Amino acid sequence: MSISFYKYQGTGNDFIMINNRESVFPHDVQLIARLCNRRTGIGADGLILIENHPSLDFDMVYFNADGSQSLCGNGSRCAVNFAKFLGVIQDTTEFNTIDGQYAAEVKDGIVHLSMKDQVLPEQFEDHYFLNNGSPHHIIFVEKAETAPVVKQGATIRYSQAYQPNGTNVNFVEIINQHEVFVRTYERGVEDETLSCGTGITASCLASADKGLMSPIDVQSKGGRLQVQFERNNGGFTNIKLIGPAEQVFEGSINI
């Protein structure tokens, strides 16, 4: 059976997007991993199905490249622009994810994704940790460009401390009081991705503990995003992940 797909990328985090409102594409993780393989398949960090939802605009079903599932911030931004392209939504939406209901707004093609309120990231001797729909180990470094992202990221991701589910690992360089540079080793991709939306958001919230203030502009290897938030005594509210999400090409696959 031939299935059409669209390739999207959000600051270099790239996804196979399928309009699955007719439920033709199976939730088959072996097939998904094969399609995400950059040598034998289409190639992507993940695959996203847009499916119907009984009360919300759509259900975003996200799979990492290895078929595992978690919340994807950049994938959510791409799903919103894809849903707009399909005519499922106009410029505002409330949709479902593995982490529950999320809202977003599209302004001049830029997606403003509202993230859930968060507590302060847990602080350890050499890192922070926050699970904002996906788990994030956050390390502040002098120079992110030279950080051993894959080597050290994989070591932490597979360490005993994070068994059995693992974690994403973020390396954060503070540029100034309103800007950071973030690189991420992503669980489920098992490599560095050009950006990680939930990781960037978690890293910005940890940066607030180091005196940075909203809005925080973020450099990633795949492009620039912005994270906005309000601090209250116990944590953060009105958190937004803001950035582009572009359609790259359309294709079809036989499954």
Ligand SMILES: N[C@H](CCC[C@H](N)C(=O)O)C(=O)O
């Ligand atoms: N790899 C992550 C999920 C995707 C996160 C990332 N692509 C994002 O934009 O948030 C995990 O398994 O926790």
